[in-house]
Amino acid sequence: MSEKVIEVQDLVKVYKDVTAVDKISFDVYQGEIFSLVGPNGAGKTTTVEILECLRNPTEGDAKVLGFDVRKDEKEIKKRIGVMPQEFNAFERLTVKENVELIAKIYGVKPDIENILRELGVWEAKNRQFHKLSGGMQRRVGICMALASDPELLFLDEPTTGLDPQARKETWEVIRTLKKMGKTVFLTSHYMEEVERLCDRAGVMVKGKLIATDKIRNLISKYGGGIKVSVEGRNIEKAEKMLKSFTEKVLHEKNTVIGKFKTREEASKALAQLYQLSDGYKIEITEGGMDDVFSQLTGGRVDDRGELI
C-alpha cells in the first residue's frame, strides 16, 4: 500500500457538552479519494476542520503529510488545499481574481489559465463569483483549492445543494484531481456519491467511526450480498433450485427471491437458473453503500443528509 498522508489516532473533539468526534482512528493513503460518509451532525466536518488546522483537537493525535495538527499548523496550511463546507469566495471578485488572490496569499504563481480550463471555468473567468450557479461556484472553489498546487485536498461536502447534473459534473472534476495525482479527502452524506467516486470510505455516525475500508470491501461485508429475484409461472421449480444453493429464499406470490453472500455463489445459481428457464424474468441486484449504512446503523440518510 502507498504512503499514508493522513494518520488519525483516537481523535476526540468535545464542544461544551457535546462530543462531536468520539475517539476515531483512520488513515488516508496517497493518491486515493477518501470520504467520511454519514448524516448531518456525525462529526465529519469537525474532523476535517481539525485536519485543516481550523479547530483544535480535544484529545488524540492527527498527522497531515507527516505534520502534527497541534504543532505544525503553518506547515500543514502551506501544503493543503481546502474547500470548506458551504464554501464562499469574495462575492464581488471575478473567478480569476479569486483564484489569483489565493495564489498570492500562498506566494505562488500557478498557471491559472490551465487550472481554470482543466476545471471548465475558463469561459466564466471574468464573471463575479456571486453571479455563478451553485455548480460553477463549487468548481471555482476547487480551482481556489488547487491554486497552490497542493498534494492533498480537503473538500467538505462538495456536492451538497447541487442538482443531480451539477453533482455528476463535480464528480468528474474530482476524478480529474485524482488523475492529476492529488489525494482527495472529502465528506458526503450521499451514499451513491461515495460508492461511485471514492476508493475508500469511513462510515461515521454520532461522532463514531463505525467502519473504514475500501468501498468494494464495505459492500461485500455489509451490503447484504446479492439478491436474485425470479418472476414467472411454475415458480416452484425455481424456488427448489435456489434452495439448493442458499438458505435465504423468500416466496411472495409469483416471485421468488434468493439472497447470496458472494458473487461466486450467486453466479453458480444463476447458471442453473438460466438452464431451466421457463420464461422467467430474472433480476440481479447487488447491495450498495445505502445497504452498508443501514446494515451498520439500522438507519438511512435522506437527500438532505438527515438520519431517518
Place this chain on the structure above:
Amino acid sequence: MRSIIPVFTALIKGWLRTKTGIFFSFLFPLMLLLLFGTIFGGTGTQKYTLFIQNFDLEDGKQTELSEAFINALESTNIFEIRKLDPEIDINTYVKENPSFEYNYRILKIPKGFEKKLYEKSMTIRLNIILSTFSDFEKYSGSMNPDDLKAMREGKEKLTQLMENLPASESVELIFLAEENDMSAMAVEGIIESVINAFNNRLIGVEEQAMTITAEPLAEKNMTPGDYYLPGYIAAFIMTNGVIGATATISELRRNGTVKRLAATPLSKSSWILSNILQQTTLAFMLTAVMVIFGWIIFDVHALPNIYAILLIFMGAVTFSSIGMILGGVIKDVEAASGAGNAIAFPMMFLSGAFWPIEMMPGYLQTIAKFLPLYYFHEGLRSIMIMDNPSGASLSFLIMGVLAVVFIVIATKVTRWKEL
C-alpha cells in the same frame, strides 16, 4: 505580511463593486453635508434687504446729506438697499406686492432731514464749545489773565449767537418691519450704529475714543462651511468604521469567506491589518470627496495638512477596530449591524460633530466628553480651522491610545480558529 496587499485589494475591489457600500460611505455623507450645511452654515454671508423711502428731496433730487447717509448704510456691506419712490403709499404697496411682505423692512428718511441735521449739529457744536469754555473757567487758576479775558468775551458773543438761532430739534427716522421678522432687531441695531457714526462725524468727531474690531477666529478667511466640514469628516469616518466595517466583517464571517481565508497560510494579524488598511483608505477617500464637495458647494477653504492626515489615520484605525470587534463578536449579521447603528448614531449626534456642543444641555456635554468622536472632531477642528495642531494634543493622545487599545482588543476577539 506579504498577503496584506492582495487581501486589502480584494476588500477594496469588493467594496467598490457594491453600490450600497458606495452609497452609505460617500453619497449619504454628502447628502447630509448638503442638508446640514445649508441649514446651519448657509452659503456665504447673509445680506438683509432694506427698503429706503427718502422724502428729503430738493428739486426732485436727494439732498446731499441724505444721500451720504444712504451711502453710509450701504458701505456696511450688510444691506441690500432698494429705494422706494416717496410717492408710494407703503400700506398699498405691501398689499399689491405679496412677495414683498416677507421681508419688508423700510427706513423712512423724513423731509427736512438735511436742514434739521445741519441746524441741530450746529447747536450741538456751539453747546460743546460753550460747555468747554465753562470747564476751562472752573480750572482757570493756572490760566494767563489775558487769555481768560479773551475767552470770556468769546463766550458772551457765542451765547448771543445761540439765542438768535432757530430752535432746533432732532431728526426722527422711521423704521418699519414686520412683527414676526426675527432679523428686524439686528437690522435696527446696525442702522443705529450707522446713525451714531454719522452723528459723530457731523459734530466733528473724527477720532474715536473706543473701537471694536471683529476678526475671524483664525488667520484664514473662513466660511461657516469651514467650521462644519471637519465635524462631518470625523463623523463619517466614525460611521464608516463602526457601521461599515461591522457589516463587512460579520457578512464575510457568515458567508464563509473568513473560513476560506483562515484555511490558507494568511495570518490573523494580516487579515486584521488588511481590513484596517481598507477602512483607512476609505477614510482618506471620503475626506478628499468631502473637501472637494465642500469647496465646490460651500466655498470651504480648510485643507487637511499633515497633522490632520495623522489624526484622520488614528480615527480610521480606532473606529474600524471597533467595527472589527463588533463584527468579530456578534455572529448574526443583523444583530451586528444593529449594534453598529446603536453605537454610531448616538455618538454622531451626542459628540457635537454636527453642531456646537454648547448648544446641548450640560449633562449631554458631559456624555460627549466620554465619546471618542468628540476628541476626533475637536482635534480635527483645531487643526483644520484654527491651524493650531498643538491645540489638538489631547486629541492626538486620546485617539492614539484608543487606536492601540481597540486594535489589541480586535486581535483578541477575532477568531481564526473554531469559526
